[in-house]
Amino acid sequence: xxxxxxxxxxxxxxxxxxxxxxxxxxxxxxxxxxxxxxxxxxxxxxxxxxxxxxxxxxxxxxxxxxxxxxxxxxxxxxxxxxxxxxxxxxxxxxxxxxxxxxxxxxxxxxxxxxxxxxxxxxxx
Amino acid sequence: xxxxxxxxxxxxxxxxxxxxxxxxxxxxxxxxxxxxxxxxxxxxxxxxxxxxxxxxxxxxxxxxxxxxxxxxxxxxxxxxxxxxxxxxxxxxxxxxxxxxxxxxxxxxx
Numbered sequence: 188x189x190x191x192x193x194x195x196x197x198x199x200x201x202x203x204x205x206x207x208x209x210x211x212x213x214x215x216x217x218x219x220x221x222x223x224x225x226x227x228x229x230x231x232x233x234x235x236x237x238x239x240x241x242x243x244x245x246x247x248x249x250x251x252x253x254x255x256x257x258x259x260x261x262x263x264x265x266x267x268x269x270x271x272x273x274x275x276x277x278x279x280x281x282x283x284x285x286x287x288x289x290x291x292x293x294x295x296x297x298x299x300x301x302x303x304x305x306x307x308x309x310x311x
Numbered sequence: 312x313x314x315x316x317x318x319x320x321x322x323x324x325x326x327x328x329x330x331x332x333x334x335x336x337x338x339x340x341x342x343x344x345x346x347x348x349x350x351x352x353x354x355x356x357x358x359x360x361x362x363x364x365x366x367x368x369x370x371x372x373x374x375x376x377x378x379x380x381x382x383x384x385x386x387x388x389x390x391x392x393x394x395x396x397x398x399x400x401x402x403x404x405x406x407x408x409x410x411x412x413x414x415x416x417x418x419x420x
């Protein structure tokens with residue numbers, strides 16, 4: 188249980204183009220998903236919190252018009268990096284919050300965040 | 312403010328035991344999570360503590376003292392694959408996880 192997928196796993200694009208990243212919770216429903224960015228050897232930086240059916244809440248300093256988030260269902264959230272520039276090159280990771288189990292026991296809590304494998308974005 | 316204090320790096324020997332300490336200060340508290348992150352990969356969930364005491368899960372155990380703002384992760388029978396960063400992440404009153412830089416654990420043969 189608690190599998191979160193992310194697609195694509197890596198992408199290289201030209202400056203000025205837009206890139207869409209998908210995040211799916213495969214075996215549980217996630218009312219809340221999170222989008223993080225991580226630069227090499229730095230800590231995770233929360234970009235935004237996404238609740239199903241409502242607008243995302245962006246952290247201070249994150250441009251909502253540049254990083255578009257859509258959380259259309261309980262299992263899918265998307266992040267679109269619009270007009271990407273080289274400084275947007277980073278490791279983007281989503282997480283889904285929910286209670287997961289293996290059919291016999293439940294672990295974590297309803298607040299446990301399970302992470303996708305991440306998307307490495309390189310903007311040329 | 313909110314902050315987390317963990318050692319930047321630790322080294323241990325294969326087969327041994329290592330304890331990674333974490334002290335934290337948060338606005339409110341709703342539990343503490345430990346995650347493992349291998350280089351170039353996303354974090355994976357290890358443990359969750361909300362009450363004081365020890366939670367054991369196989370080779371990994373996590374301890375919490377809320378009054379002291381202190382937690383530790385104990386790894387037994389270390390294996391080479393345990394080389395990774397270990398992230399202590401308390402959850403604040405808004406149910407947001409607070410992230411630090413983590414502890415890079417190096418396992419030597």
